Amino acid sequence: MTILGLAAAVALAASVAAALGYLPWLELTASFGETALPWAGMALQLFLTALLVTLVFFLPSSGRVLALENSHRNFRISMDDVARAYHVAHTADRAGVFTMSSEFDAVRERLAFLRDHPDLGHLEHDVMEVAAQMGEQARDLADIYSDEKVARARKFLAQRQEDAERQQERIVEALHVCREMKRWADQVELEESVVASQLAQLDDQLQTMLPELGFEPPRKAEATNGDMSQDAPKVVNMKPAAE
Numbered sequence: 001m002t003i004l005g006l007a008a009a010v011a012l013a014a015s016v017a018a019a020l021g022y023l024p025w026l027e028l029t030a031s032f033g034e035t036a037l038p039w040a041g042m043a044l045q046l047f048l049t050a051l052l053v054t055l056v057f058f059l060p061s062s063g064r065v066l067a068l069e070n071s072h073r074n075f076r077i078s079m080d081d082v083a084r085a086y087h088v089a090h091t092a093d094r095a096g097v098f099t100m101s102s103e104f105d106a107v108r109e110r111l112a113f114l115r116d117h118p119d120l121g122h123l124e125h126d127v128m129e130v131a132a133q134m135g136e137q138a139r140d141l142a143d144i145y146s147d148e149k150v151a152r153a154r155k156f157l158a159q160r161q162e163d164a165e166r167q168q169e170r171i172v173e174a175l176h177v178c179r180e181m182k183r184w185a186d187q188v189e190l191e192e193s194v195v196a197s198q199l200a201q202l203d204d205q206l207q208t209m210l211p212e213l214g215f216e217p218p219r220k221a222e223a224t225n226g227d228m229s230q231d232a233p234k235v236v237n238m239k240p241a242a243e
Contacts (some may be wrong), residue, residue, distance in 0.1 A: 017047045
């Protein structure tokens, strides 16, 4: 077919070029009886060109016939086509399209669906039949992972994720409060220690100033008597030194 097409193209180009004067016509010595035929070469060239060009018009139909013969001769089920058809059937099954319960009716229903599908019209019947049988075998799987159940599971997981995020936010807020309370407690302890130090300094100053003012300072032993409880008020009656 390729050689025939090239020959027709060459013959047509040569005839057109000869008609325009760029190439000479085919020369052929011929006669009919005693009558010479000087145009015999040109006539033969035009006839061959017309014949080749006419045959070229039959090449597309011949190619289609040849391709059809090869497809029937070398036909085999393609797993890609089966997988694609099964995917379509399984997706429809998950969406709840099929309602038949018996095995025979379920396969027939899936096969009819695949035949009517716009993207699978070129597939062979055997491919669709295998895909329909596979879809029927995976009916329980399609029921478990149906679109409704998957959507409900996704919604449930989204709610759990939101709850986890809210709980995480609360934990972060609680940690912030704990750190703030710890800092506050440390500040209060520091202030109390400062106050205690100031009271101790004030007590030392009073102990030094009381004798000068004529008062006898209380003995620390009396202030720290074992009979006094820790919650008792620390009040000591002071007497003048003259008494």
